[in-house]
Each structure stands twice: as C-alpha cells, then as structure tokens.
Amino acid sequence: MKILKPLAIAFLLPFTAEVATAYVPSNISAEAKVILQSDSLKWDAKLPFDQTVKQGKLANGFTYYIRKNTEPEKRVTMYLGVKVGSIVETDKQQGLAHFLEHMNFNGLKHFPKNALVDYLQKAGVRFGSDLNAYTGFDETVYQLPIPSDDPELLKNGLQVMRDWAQDAMLETDEIEKERGIIMEEMRGGRGSMQRMRDKFMPVLMNGSLYANRLPIGTEEVVMGFDPALIRQFHKDWYRPDLQTLIVVGDIDPVAMEAEIKRLFSDMRVEKNPKERKKVGIDLLNKNQFISVTDPEMAYTLGQILIKHKESKVETVGDYRKELMKNIYGSMINARLGELTQSANPPFLQAGVDISEFMGGLDNLTAYFVSKPGQFEDGFKAVVRELDRVDKFGFTESEFKRTVSAYAKSNETSYVERDKRKSDSYVNAYLNHFLKDAPALSSEDRYQITKQLLPTLTLKEVVAIGEEYYVDSNRDVVILAPDSEKDKLPQEAQVNTWFADVDKEQLTAYDDKVSDLPLLSKEPVKGTIKSEKAIDKIGAKEIVLSNGVKVVLKPTNFKNDEILISAFSPGGTSVYSDADYMSASMAGTLVNSSGLGQLNTIEMQKYMTGKQVNISPYISERTEGLSGSSDKEGLKTAFEMIYGYFTEPRIEDDVFQSVMSRQITMLANRENDPNFVFNKNIINTLYGNNIRRNPADKAELDQVKQARALEIYKDRFADASDFTFVIVGSFTEAEIKPYLENYLAALPATNRKEEAKDLKIVEPAKGVEKIVNKGQEAKANVRLSIYGDYTYNDAENMNLAALETILSNRLIERLREEESGVYGTGARASYSKFPTQRYSFNVGFGTSVDKYPSLINSTLDEFRKIKKDGPSQVDLDKFVIEQKRQFEVNQRENRYWLSQISGALQVGRDVTYPTVYLEQLNKVTPATVKAVANKYLKEDQLFKFILLPDQVKK
The missing domain is CATH 3.30.830.10 (Metalloenzyme, LuxS/M16 peptidase-like)
Structure with missing residues (x-):
C-alpha cells in the first residue's frame, strides 16, 4: 500500500490574473517562463524538461541522461534502464527476465564468472546495498554507485554498464549454478501472502496477462529451461532502442557524454527487432469480489479498489489533477487517523490513496486492517468517511491547512536543492524514459508550484473524490486468517453494507482546532554556565545553569536541517518487573498523546506545515528525546522539548486506543511461523523474562495509565543528568537563546542515578x-x-x-x-x-x-x-x-x-x-x-x- 507523501512531485494549478503577472525569476527555464507569464493558460501546454540534464540519443536508439551533481562529492550513480520485464515473456519463458538480471552479475564480456562483484568490492562498492538490480513487470533496472575520483574505476564502471546492456556471457555452467539461487529466492518468498496472491491476483488484474507474469517466474521454467531460450531472450530484448543510461554525480558531463558515445555506439541493432507490444489491463465495467484466507495470515485486511483509465502526467492540466488527488488523499487520511486514535477505534489502521496502478490504469484504494471479528465495523467506518466527503466535502480550515503543508514542503525542497543527493535525481529521469513521466528542474518545480498552489479551490478537490469514488470497476478484496473465515462477509453482504452507509444520516465533519498556545506558561530563563571547545570535530560543549550538558556541532551539510538527541541514564531498568510494562509503554503513550494545552488531534493540526518532530522515549537503560527541525521551527521544537519535561499527558482516549490496538494485534500472531520462531529463540536465550519476551495480553493488561504517566514524569523530573546533542545548519548565536530560554529552564533536582544491571545474559553453553x-x-x-x-x-x-x-x-x-x-x-x-x-x-x-x-x-x-x-x-x-x-x-x-x-x-x-x-x-x-x-x-x-x-x- 502506498503512503502519501506531501509534494512527492510538483504540481500545477489554474492561473488567475494576479498569478499570471507575478514575478518570474530569471533562473528558471524558458519553457517555465512562458507558462508563468502567460495571460491565459493552455491546459495542453507541455511541462518543461529539466534543462540541467544533458540528454541525448545515439543513432542506434540508445538514450542517455547526464547530470553533474556534487552531493556526495567524488561519487557518481549510474543506472541502466531496460524497457523489458516479465510481461514480455511467453509461457515457456516465465521468470527469464529476472533470471537474466541475475546472469548479468555472473559473467560479462570484460568481467568473466564472478569477477564483477570481486572487482567492485575491491573498489569499496558493497554488493546488495550499493551494487544491485531489480526486475518488474515492465522494466529491468541495474544500479551502480561508485567513486568518481579514480579515472580507471570510473572508466571500468561505464564498461560494466556497457556489458550489462548487451554483453552478458550466459555460459551454461553459470546458468546451471544460478538455478538453485533463484530457486532459493523463490522459496524465501513463499508463505501466506504468496498463496493468497495466487488466488486474488487474477481478480485484481482483471484476468489479464499480468496475473500470470510475476517476475520471479515459475519453478518449472526456472529449473528446467534450455539455456538457448535465455540467450534468445537476451538477443531479442537487450538492445539499444529499449535502453537508457542515467549518470548523475560529481563528473564532467562533456567528458562523460564522449565516453558514452564511444562505448555504446557500437551496440548490436537487430534488422527485424521483436515488437515490444504494450500490454494493458482492460476495464471490465463490473464490480468484483474475492475473499481469501490462509492459516498463517496474522491479520485481516480489507481493500476497496476502484480502477480508472490512467491519467498520464504530461501537461499543465495533468499536473493540476495530480495535486488535487494528493490533497484529497491527505485530508481524508487525516480524518481516518483521528478515528484510529479514538477510545474504541473501528480498525487498527486505514488509508486512502489515488495513484497509478499498472497496465494503463489508475485506482482509488481504500484499505483497513480489521480488528478480529469486527470486519463490518472497519469496513463501514472507511466507507462512511468516503461518503461523508461526497456529501459534505471538506472544511475550509482542513483545506487551507493541507495546502499550507504542501507549500512548506515545496519551500523545504527548494532550500535544499543544492544539497540533493545524486540518487534522488535518478528515478525522475528513469521514469521519463520508461513511462514518459515529467522531469522538472528544481527551479522550475519550485517556482511553478509556488506561483500556482494558492489558486487551487476546495470545490475542485472535492470533485476529485466524486470522480474516483464511484460504484463501477470496483474490487473488494479480503485477506484474512482461517480462524476468521466464518466471520467474513460474502459479496451480497458487502453490497448491503455500501447501501446501509449510503442511507445513514451522516453529519458534516467538525474540524476541531485550538487557538491556545502550546505551553500554559513561558519558561523561566536560565543561563550558560560554561563553554568548552572541541576543536578537533568543530563542536562545543556547553553546561547550563541547571546542569544540562549540550554538545553543539554546526555544519553546512544541509541548508536547513537541525537534528536533536537527548539522553539520561536510568530507563526501565530502575523499575521492578511489576512496573516494567507500564514503564515500557510510557514513552509511547506520551508521544501518542497531545502536549501542553493541546490534545492529540489539536496537536496534530497545530503541527501541520511545520518541519518539526520531537519524540520522547524510555528504553531499557536511558530515557530521552530525539527529533529534527528547520530554523523556522526551532521555537516550536524547543517548546515541545520543554513541554515533554513539564507538561506531558496521557489522554484517556489515546490510552484506550493504543492499548486496545496492541492487544488486538496479538490475536493471530501465533499463525505466523516467523513470530513463533523468534519467540522460541528469545525463550531459549532468556527464559520467560518479561523484559525480553513479546508481551501477551496478560502482560499488556498490567499497563496502568496513571502509573505509566507517573513513571514518565519521574524519568523526566530531573534534567541535570541529561545531555543534548544538536547537529546541523545553525550558528551558536542562533541556538544559544533557545538553550537559555528552554533547556536551562528545565527542572533539575540534581539526583544521582545510573541504569541498573539487570543481569540478563544468554546461557554460557550453546544448544x-x-x-x-x-x-x-x-x-x-x-x-x-x-x-x-x-x-x-x-x-x-x-x-x-x-x-x-x-x-x-x-x-x-x-x-x-x-x-x-x-x-x-x-x-x-x-x-x-x-x-x-x-x-x-x-x-x-x-x-x-x-x-x-x-x-x-x-x-x-x-x-x-x-x-x-x-x-x-x-x-x-x-x-x-x-x-x-x-x-x-x-x-x-x-x-x-x-x-x-x-x-x-x-x-x-x-x-x-x-x-x-x-x-x-x-x-x-x-x-x-x-x-x-x-x-x-x-x-x-x-x-x-x-x-x-x-x-x-
């Protein structure tokens, strides 16, 4: 399930006269200037391509993208993209696209046998985490990040890409060895989800070829194909007109382009190339239903998927629609999140997403994880919120808050534009080649978004839901443990539930916000007691008047990122086993609740659009806080730190919600072989020790709300033994007022304590x-x-x-x-x-x-x-x-x-x-x-x- 992220891509909106005459910076592309200066916008105007990229195509059809980027320094990332995946396979070739990907690591023209991995490891490239590849339905992609300060290594890195493109050796002995490896990869993926997927995929894919072309393939083909078959597959499909090379990093683009032309221009071109047919998924114009259970499934998942023809993002109008989809999803997910935090949540988790599916389709997906035996409650709760938006829309305050968050995200991305890692550019160019997706420059993306974001209207966003949340081409998919089988609905019953919710007398959503400040009173300012330079690492140690120690390390690695960590000795180790469960949950419960004068929901809304996150924790040997902020959010960050020491809370609803969900999740965990295995390992090593074993219901029932808050307050009652470490884009002059106003104002009793040795060790002799x-x-x-x-x-x-x-x-x-x-x-x-x-x-x-x-x-x-x-x-x-x-x-x-x-x-x-x-x-x-x-x-x-x-x- 995809998670919505603000401003995953840039979005364009309709123009107003005021926007059209806005200031247009000189550093954006000519195409963007035309768009921003237009008196009347043409919705079919093409989005500008990133002009900071050197893009070209060789005479043989091979495409390349080259971009200079110095983060990180002396590094370059290379990707080879091939427009070939499992969907092009015949029945006798199932799994060969993936098998071929493996073989590209087992013998190339210039790197025979396993010489490739060996050579790159000698250069400091890690197999798996750096050097890697993947095969999908429609593409195969190879990645190689390497140092760029060694000319010989850079030259050989390009040779690797050239060999990957067309010069796999495909020796019979290496093919035979690789069968077992892929078989183990296939075996490792087997389990409850794979067995259920085999049943629901034909429904999800509308009976199309996609259902029978999982990239891993079939055991029959993988273990039995004739090596001549994969050699023919390689000859048919690994050809320049279906390939691209993407190079982003600390390199000279002109020299790199010359090397690419030298290496890739001689690639073999087929006289009669096999047609790369586009395979799609047809809309059936009917609703479908499937319920699948498995004895090893550990939870019940309900999904509503409504399919639509794909909306490609090529023009201004397309971008505008993408923004509306994301705004819609963000607002409805915020409402579902509120339900999750209620005293008796109707589900364990839920979400809605409008995004690309596959095979030329988009879809609206609504999902929820059901509480055991309460599938109807969860299902109706999700449908109810979708219907509520259909009937009443969103509130103006929800809309403004969400747009503000997207605007803040746009600003943050722009501020860090010269610190972007090379890896972050690659996918945009890869998708441009594979899917004709847009690839905007940082400047164009920022300026266009900034100019157009304020013009979006609430009415238009609500209309997105009306377009995508419909009653046709809808699939309902239920995945559950066997133990829930008798409690699950049939299709007729689900259809009745849709009708039941539609008839309910729903009321409009009440967007409850607070205008109270976070803290009930301002802290009493303290002072800086002493300072000591740590010159070797460009840091400084500061001791405050209340005993709090702070280590500061200003950096220029990011333009606006400040990281904070705080710790103190003690943790749960200082409490008895009888108190352990309350102590272990205390940090989570406080972190899940509101803070200061704001309850949970008010706090979440207060934090919308702020690049700030501060979270308290209590571990076995320490308690503390961790988080991050930008400069604009520093006051909020330090207010939160002060609040977590002086005004923490565990709300009744939050306590009941968190604990009920924790207990509910225990219901089917013994179905999962991996859980049972890990539980046996822990029991063998530590016996029934409550501090090591996964908690059961009886132990979770030991968590007491009042005691958990009492323990939390005790852990944060004395700041004198806390140490704060602050690293990032700040100066001492900027940060010191916050140290004095907030950290030096924290309560201090100067108690002396250390974490206890619980003497929990593994047995001396193995078994x-x-x-x-x-x-x-x-x-x-x-x-x-x-x-x-x-x-x-x-x-x-x-x-x-x-x-x-x-x-x-x-x-x-x-x-x-x-x-x-x-x-x-x-x-x-x-x-x-x-x-x-x-x-x-x-x-x-x-x-x-x-x-x-x-x-x-x-x-x-x-x-x-x-x-x-x-x-x-x-x-x-x-x-x-x-x-x-x-x-x-x-x-x-x-x-x-x-x-x-x-x-x-x-x-x-x-x-x-x-x-x-x-x-x-x-x-x-x-x-x-x-x-x-x-x-x-x-x-x-x-x-x-x-x-x-x-x-x-």
Whole structure:
C-alpha cells in the first residue's frame, strides 16, 4: 500500500490574473517562463524538461541522461534502464527476465564468472546495498554507485554498464549454478501472502496477462529451461532502442557524454527487432469480489479498489489533477487517523490513496486492517468517511491547512536543492524514459508550484473524490486468517453494507482546532554556565545553569536541517518487573498523546506545515528525546522539548486506543511461523523474562495509565543528568537563546542515578533448537554466538572486519559455490554496559534438505578464518569499503549525531572519528584472526532452525 507523501512531485494549478503577472525569476527555464507569464493558460501546454540534464540519443536508439551533481562529492550513480520485464515473456519463458538480471552479475564480456562483484568490492562498492538490480513487470533496472575520483574505476564502471546492456556471457555452467539461487529466492518468498496472491491476483488484474507474469517466474521454467531460450531472450530484448543510461554525480558531463558515445555506439541493432507490444489491463465495467484466507495470515485486511483509465502526467492540466488527488488523499487520511486514535477505534489502521496502478490504469484504494471479528465495523467506518466527503466535502480550515503543508514542503525542497543527493535525481529521469513521466528542474518545480498552489479551490478537490469514488470497476478484496473465515462477509453482504452507509444520516465533519498556545506558561530563563571547545570535530560543549550538558556541532551539510538527541541514564531498568510494562509503554503513550494545552488531534493540526518532530522515549537503560527541525521551527521544537519535561499527558482516549490496538494485534500472531520462531529463540536465550519476551495480553493488561504517566514524569523530573546533542545548519548565536530560554529552564533536582544491571545474559553453553511451524517446504537458520567481550576501539574495529569478511565468504560459498541460499551474511554487535558482551550471528533461508550441509559449510568458514585468518585481498575489501563509506558519512548530520551521542553514552572520546582511519589502518590479517579465535567459539554456538510442521529432524 502506498503512503502519501506531501509534494512527492510538483504540481500545477489554474492561473488567475494576479498569478499570471507575478514575478518570474530569471533562473528558471524558458519553457517555465512562458507558462508563468502567460495571460491565459493552455491546459495542453507541455511541462518543461529539466534543462540541467544533458540528454541525448545515439543513432542506434540508445538514450542517455547526464547530470553533474556534487552531493556526495567524488561519487557518481549510474543506472541502466531496460524497457523489458516479465510481461514480455511467453509461457515457456516465465521468470527469464529476472533470471537474466541475475546472469548479468555472473559473467560479462570484460568481467568473466564472478569477477564483477570481486572487482567492485575491491573498489569499496558493497554488493546488495550499493551494487544491485531489480526486475518488474515492465522494466529491468541495474544500479551502480561508485567513486568518481579514480579515472580507471570510473572508466571500468561505464564498461560494466556497457556489458550489462548487451554483453552478458550466459555460459551454461553459470546458468546451471544460478538455478538453485533463484530457486532459493523463490522459496524465501513463499508463505501466506504468496498463496493468497495466487488466488486474488487474477481478480485484481482483471484476468489479464499480468496475473500470470510475476517476475520471479515459475519453478518449472526456472529449473528446467534450455539455456538457448535465455540467450534468445537476451538477443531479442537487450538492445539499444529499449535502453537508457542515467549518470548523475560529481563528473564532467562533456567528458562523460564522449565516453558514452564511444562505448555504446557500437551496440548490436537487430534488422527485424521483436515488437515490444504494450500490454494493458482492460476495464471490465463490473464490480468484483474475492475473499481469501490462509492459516498463517496474522491479520485481516480489507481493500476497496476502484480502477480508472490512467491519467498520464504530461501537461499543465495533468499536473493540476495530480495535486488535487494528493490533497484529497491527505485530508481524508487525516480524518481516518483521528478515528484510529479514538477510545474504541473501528480498525487498527486505514488509508486512502489515488495513484497509478499498472497496465494503463489508475485506482482509488481504500484499505483497513480489521480488528478480529469486527470486519463490518472497519469496513463501514472507511466507507462512511468516503461518503461523508461526497456529501459534505471538506472544511475550509482542513483545506487551507493541507495546502499550507504542501507549500512548506515545496519551500523545504527548494532550500535544499543544492544539497540533493545524486540518487534522488535518478528515478525522475528513469521514469521519463520508461513511462514518459515529467522531469522538472528544481527551479522550475519550485517556482511553478509556488506561483500556482494558492489558486487551487476546495470545490475542485472535492470533485476529485466524486470522480474516483464511484460504484463501477470496483474490487473488494479480503485477506484474512482461517480462524476468521466464518466471520467474513460474502459479496451480497458487502453490497448491503455500501447501501446501509449510503442511507445513514451522516453529519458534516467538525474540524476541531485550538487557538491556545502550546505551553500554559513561558519558561523561566536560565543561563550558560560554561563553554568548552572541541576543536578537533568543530563542536562545543556547553553546561547550563541547571546542569544540562549540550554538545553543539554546526555544519553546512544541509541548508536547513537541525537534528536533536537527548539522553539520561536510568530507563526501565530502575523499575521492578511489576512496573516494567507500564514503564515500557510510557514513552509511547506520551508521544501518542497531545502536549501542553493541546490534545492529540489539536496537536496534530497545530503541527501541520511545520518541519518539526520531537519524540520522547524510555528504553531499557536511558530515557530521552530525539527529533529534527528547520530554523523556522526551532521555537516550536524547543517548546515541545520543554513541554515533554513539564507538561506531558496521557489522554484517556489515546490510552484506550493504543492499548486496545496492541492487544488486538496479538490475536493471530501465533499463525505466523516467523513470530513463533523468534519467540522460541528469545525463550531459549532468556527464559520467560518479561523484559525480553513479546508481551501477551496478560502482560499488556498490567499497563496502568496513571502509573505509566507517573513513571514518565519521574524519568523526566530531573534534567541535570541529561545531555543534548544538536547537529546541523545553525550558528551558536542562533541556538544559544533557545538553550537559555528552554533547556536551562528545565527542572533539575540534581539526583544521582545510573541504569541498573539487570543481569540478563544468554546461557554460557550453546544448544540446538528446532521449531516446527509453517506449511512451506523451506528452512530458516540462525546461528548465534554470545559471550563476554573486551570493549575497546581496536577490538570493535577488528570485529567489524570479521563481520564483513565472513559475510563476503559466506556469500561466495553458500550462494555462488553451493547455490544453496539467495542471501546470507554475518552480523556482529557489542555493548559496553551493563557488562561488556557481544553477539555474532549468521542467518539464511534454504530448502529443508540443504540446511544441515549449509550449517556445516558455515562452520567450516568459521574454522578456516580461525586457522588461517583472512587473506590480504579479503581484508583490503573491508578497508576500502570502510574508507569509502567514511568519506560519505563525514558529510552527514545523522552520522555525527550518532557518533557524538553514542560516544557520550559509553564514555568514549567524541573526537574518535578523527582517528578512525588510523584505527582502520591498524587492522591486519593477524588481528582479525585473533578476534576470530577469541569470539567464534563453537561451544557457545546456538543453532536455531525453523522447519515446516511436517518435517522432523
């Protein structure tokens, strides 16, 4: 289900005379100037293309887009888009588009066998998170972000794209090896949702080809096709007229264009190319209904989908309509959100979206997650709100508030235009090629939106609902656990519910807002007691008159982003098990409620259009706040911080809503094999400890509203041991008044407390635990080692190296050599408090007959690295990856917030990033080998294995 996001794209609106004569900046495109200066707007006027992009097409039909962008510096992102996906496959080719995508990583003209991944890892490119690809119904897309400061690497990166475009080797032995990997990918996706999808997809796709062309394909084809078939598929479809290269980054566009022409101009052109037919989904002009249940489904989902012919966004008029759709969705979702927060919500979650579907269709989708046995209540509640808008529309205050939020989002995007990451540009150009979607420049998008947004009318937005919320081409889809089967409606009953709601005497929506200020009284200003520069990282430590410590790090990484983190020792650890549930829920309950003088709904409306978010929390060992703001919202942010210390609340309705939803969600969770597996793991490691196990109804019933608020107030009663870390686009002069007026005014009792050691540790000796749950013939394996740890910078770095090196080795062996898994990897973690401990985990999914041998292979890799250590090549991959990542991280506000906050909480020097590379260069094969021998202890190994119900060891 798509989530609506304000201003996901720019929107155009009708002109008024006043707007048409508005100031038109000189830095927008000529096309945009014509639009903004027009006396009368032509709705069929084409939207201007981003002129900051160098776009071209070679004689062979190959298209390219090149844009210079220096965020991040010394990096470039390349995408190869192919207008070919699973929809072009024949019955005998089902899955070959996706299979071909895999084969492009298993042998190219200039990178034979697995040389591609190996070469790029040596350059610091991470397989999976950086180097990746995907196959959809209508397209296949490859991505490669690489450093651009190495001419040889940049040249070879382009060669990779050229090889991907047409020079896959498709060797028989590599094809045979890849069958098992794709089979494991397919196996991993099997479960309740896949079984239900097989039943509802034909309905959802109106019986079209899409229902039988899921990109993963079929087991019969994947495991049995003749290699000649995929070679022919490659020859038919991987051709220049169906491909584009997108290059965005810190590069010279002129030189890049010359290289693209040199490399891609000689691509093979078919004399009689296979026709790329456009496959669509026909409207049936009737309503459909399907109800599907499954024994492993953990919740009940209801969906109403109303299909319409696609409205392509090409002109001013098209853009105007897109804005209206989004405004409509935002307003109705706000109303559904209010219902969710009521004392007895009719559903667990709900939403409405008008967006692109597929196959040439758009749709209005309304969905809700039902409470067990209360499907009718949820269904009617969603329909009721849709009908309420149809009958009474929206209020002027709702409309103005939502438009204001979009205007603010437009301003925010524009302010950060020169800090936009290269990745954020790629999809616009990709969709321009694949779907003829618009690609506006930042300047055009901002100026056009700014000029036209105020002209939108409430009447027009309401009319959008009338157009899309209709009684034809409507599908009702119900997905539910088997246990709910007898309580679910049939189609006739659902049709009756639509009619029942239509006959109800609905009343207009009451938009309740408050004109009260957030805080009931102004804080009493404090002072700055001391200041100390931390020159190595460009930061400053400030101590306020009430004892609050603040670390400031001004940056220029963003133009208007300020991140805030605050913490204090204590958390839930200082409360008894009897109080634990109330303590653990206290932060969530306060955060879900209003603040100061505003209740929940009033607070949400008060915050609309503000780029501010402050949230309190109580974790096991700390309590604190986290959030962000822009400069305009700083006063609100600090008011919220002060309010969460001095005027918190847990409202009755919110308490009942949150707790009822929490309890309701327990109903069918035991159906889910993964939940049962994780629960057994936790129980094996920690017994029935209330602080580790997922809460059941009896434990949730222990949460008391009054006690939760009491605990929250206790945690935030004394600010003297709080530390605030503030990072971002501010100056000391700008931020200090807020420190004095708000943070220095926080209550302080100067109590001394520390988090308690709860002495919750894993057993000293490992065991094997097999859990039988689920219908699918697949195994899920988790191997875990726990123990005491020596916490220091060198140990931490070497453990990180061991994690990366073992992950790479396991991918090479379990996936590439043995074709036994789709994905795997090692994960290491460690802690300093309450005691120094570590965990080392390896996880993978596979077939029920392969898991014992794959466990043995994993342990064999453990033993090899303990005996021989890593190779220098393996270590070099880790070092270069870390260096490359560090280069990017240093330009991120969130990295510095995390580093400074984390260091202060464990007593580490906050200037550690300045010696990070020095520590990294101290890692050797011998130091990694020593860490492996110290921590990969097989007597402490836990083997957790999830098998289907019918399979026993």
